[in-house]
Amino acid sequence: MSRFALLNIRPSFEGYQQLINLYEKNKGYHLGTLELSIHKWFSANLSSALGGILDKLKEELITVKFSQMPSKTEEIMMKNGFLYYYSYPKLKDYYHTTIPYLKLKPTDSRTFFNYIDKDLLNREELPDLSKAAKEKMVDSIYEVFSNAQIHSDTKNIYTCGQVFPRKHVIEFTITDTGMGFKERIRRSFGKRIRATDAIRWAFEDKNTTKQKISGGLGLAMLREFVILNKGKIQVVSDNGFYNFDSKGETVKEFYGSFPGTVVNVQFRTDDPNSYSLKRETDNDLY
């Protein structure tokens, strides 16, 4: 039996480091039982990253059991459906602050589209967000999703979100357990670079690892929107951590590696920007 405790997990370098420790300490524990406890706090949107890690461990036939967690955390993770995957019942979310945990095959786009429309775009709790900002937010999420579909060669994609009405913030997380940014660059260009450099490279406009087809706009556009919306982006990929917010860009390296990629985006829901664009004719499109 292996025991592991997660303490106060928030979307921060320290929070992700603990999730990586969970993976690194238990991988290879073939056919063992992992007893996982959560203490103090667990940010519900990070159910996405936790789901990815636990599934990677389950590939090694490790049995995962939750031994202890704060009642508030348990309640939220029952409401968002995460614990349903671990034989807990579902709880109804009367306050509509959870955006459900979803585990889906990369090819199952339709389920994802319906989920985003129903559980994010059409929420009644976003009255201060302009229609244009909502559209931009959803566009950004689709771009991150399609990146995971195209590049990671993952078995599953894990998504989850949480609404913080008093802080006027939505956190939304997309995780894959396929190859990270660094490995994609190595396979496409034969270059070995640090994970942090690989993430920074991917955020530059027009940079893509795709072969024979142009691209590289999705993450650049996500960052542009986050600047205007005054939100935040975090990426965890292999041992690289990237954070971008109104204070600028920071990168750090973890001890150990995340088995895939986490993209966590924080959107401000009190964004009244209309994001108006000038009308372009067909000739202006080149």
Add this chain to the structure above:
Amino acid sequence: MESYRVDVYNIVGGEYCIEADVGQKVFEIIEKALTENRKVIISFRNVTRITTAFLNTAVGQLLRDFEEDEIKSKVSYEDITDVDRMKIRRVNQTAKLYYENPERMKNTIEDILGE
């Protein structure tokens, strides 16, 4: 010159134009029509969401296979929002740079290593 109308909703089979491989289906039809020397009207009627990943394959690839002037004179868009027009413009500008020099990507990695 006769026109051929590409009804994206019909080809994709729905209102979401998200995935690159679905864009490939649209590209193949546009390419065929241009090769047959038709003008092409790309209609996004009833489409609600378009990603750049979809557009890179659906229209960005045209700049690899046809001259820009030929595309400008033969391809037009209908029923598309200003936001999605902006995406098409960025996709086209990216595609132009990429197909002019596909090796550019390798150089950008050298650049980030050299910083």
